[in-house]
Amino acid sequence: MPVETIIGAWVATGLTLFIFSFLYKDNPLFKLAENLYVGVSVGYTIVKTYDTVIVHLIWKPIVENGEWALLIPVAIGTLMLTRYVPKAAWLSRYAFAFIVGVGSGLAIPRVISSYILKQIEDTVRPLMVMVPGEGLTFTMNLLNPASSLNTIIILIGVSSVLFYFFFSVEHTGPGKAVARTGILFLMIAFGAAFGYTVMARMSLLIGRLTDLIEFTDPSYGRPSLWLLGLTILTLVVMGRRRPQGEPPEPH
C-alpha cells in the first residue's frame, strides 16, 4: 500500500476521532481538528481559485495566446479592490452595478419561469382526465403523484398554507378552519424535512464509522485502534488536570 494512503488514513482517523470527542465534552483535540478543517478548506480554496482563475483563465490566455480582450473583465474585477482605498471607493460601484445588473438580468426571467410558472402549472392540474375509451375519469390512487385525489390534496394544501400566511384577515370562523388546515400541512412538511435531515446526519455518521472500521485493518497500521486509545487517554488526562480555581463538574 502506498505510503501517502497510509498517512492519509492516519490523518483522517485522527481528525474524525478528535471531532467526535466533542460529544463527550469540549476539549483541545476538538479545537485542533476544527481549526485545521477551517484552515485547510480556506487554503485549498485559495490555491485552487488562484491556479484556475489567475493562472489558467487570465495569465496564460493573455500572455501565451494574446487574448487582450480579457483585460476588460480583469479591469472590472479590479475595481472591486478600490473598496480598500477610501478616496477611490466610489469606483467599486461600477463593478457592483455591472454584477447586479448582469446577475439580475440572467436570473430573474429564469427563476420566474422555473419556480413560479412551472410550479403553478403543476399545482393547477385538471381534476379529471380524459382516458381514451373510458371518457372522463377520476383516479383515487394515493401512491400515484399524478392521480386526481393527489391533485385535490395538493390544491387544498397550497391554498390553505397560502391563507395561513395571509395576515390581513383575522383567522376566525371558517378562516380559522382553513388556517388550521394550513398548519397541518406545514407540520407534515416539517416532519418530512426533519426525517430526511435525521437520515442525512445518520448517513454522515455511517460514512465516518465505515472508514474507521476499514482503518482497523493491519495494512494501514490499525490507526483507528491506536488513535482511539490516544484520544481516550488524552481526555482522561485532561479531565484530571482541572485548572486551579475551576469548580468540579456537577454530577
Place this chain on the structure above:
Amino acid sequence: MSFAERMLKIDRRIIFLVIGLCTLFPLLYPVGLPIKISPEVRGVYDYIESLPEGSVFLLSLDFDPASKPELYPQSISLLRHAFRKNLRVIAMTLWVSGTGMADQVITQVAREMGKESGKDYVFLGWSPGGSAVIINMGQDLYGAFPADYNGKPTKGLPVLQGITNLRDVNYAVSLGAGNPGVEAWYVFGKDKYKFELGGGCTGVMAPGLYPLLRSGQINGLIGGLRGAAEYETLIGQKGRAIAGMDAQSATHLAIIVLVIMCNLFYFSLRKQAKQQGHSGA
C-alpha cells in the same frame, strides 16, 4: 425524583452512545435488509439505460468532502453505469472545494472500468462563476472550459467530438449538496438549453427537490445514502451505500423508540403535575 423525571434529565452522552452502538453493530454484523427501489431513483436508471452507446452524459459533482458519505457512493454508481453503457462521460464540478475529490472518483472508476481520459471521458474540473458557468457552457463549452483538469485543451478531444454546447448533451445529472446544484442546473441549464436532467442530493435537500420531480422539471432523484443504495441495487454492484442501510434502519428505529419514550415520560410528568395540583387545591 420520579423515574420519568430521571429519564428526561438523562445525560445526553448516553443517547450519543446508544446511537453510536446502533450504527456500529449493523456495520460490523450486517443483516442484509431488503432494499425497495423507489420510482424516482428508477427514473434516473431507466433514462441512462435507454441511452444508445456513445451518447453524451454530463455528470456535475457539485459537492465537497462534507457530503462525501452520501454523494460519493451515488457518483460511483452513476459512473459505473454510464461507463458500462459506453456513454461519453463529461464530468465537472461547480464547487471549488470538491475539485480534488471529483477527480479522485472519476479517475478511480474509469481505471476500474478500463476507460481512457480524453477518449472515453473527460474531467473538466472547476470554473469560477457558479450558475453563470452553466449559462456559459450553454453558449460555448470550450469558452467555459478551455482546458480540462489536467491542462489538456478541450478542443480536439475525441470524447467531445460533435459537442459545442449543452444542447448537445443527451442527459445531465447534478449531484448537489447545496447551491449551485440540482436547482441551478434546472434553472440555468435545462429550462434554457432543453436537455434531460436528473438529480442526486443529500437527504437534507431531498424534500425541497420533490416539487421539481413531480412537475417533471427533473426526471429522477437520488436522495441521500438510501438513494445511493437503491442505485447500487439497480446496477447490481454492492457498495458502501448498501452496506450502510442496515445501520441506517437500526438508528432510525432507535430514534423512533427514543421519541416515543420521551413523549411517554413527558405526558406522565404532566399528568402527575395535574394530579398534584388537584390534591393541593
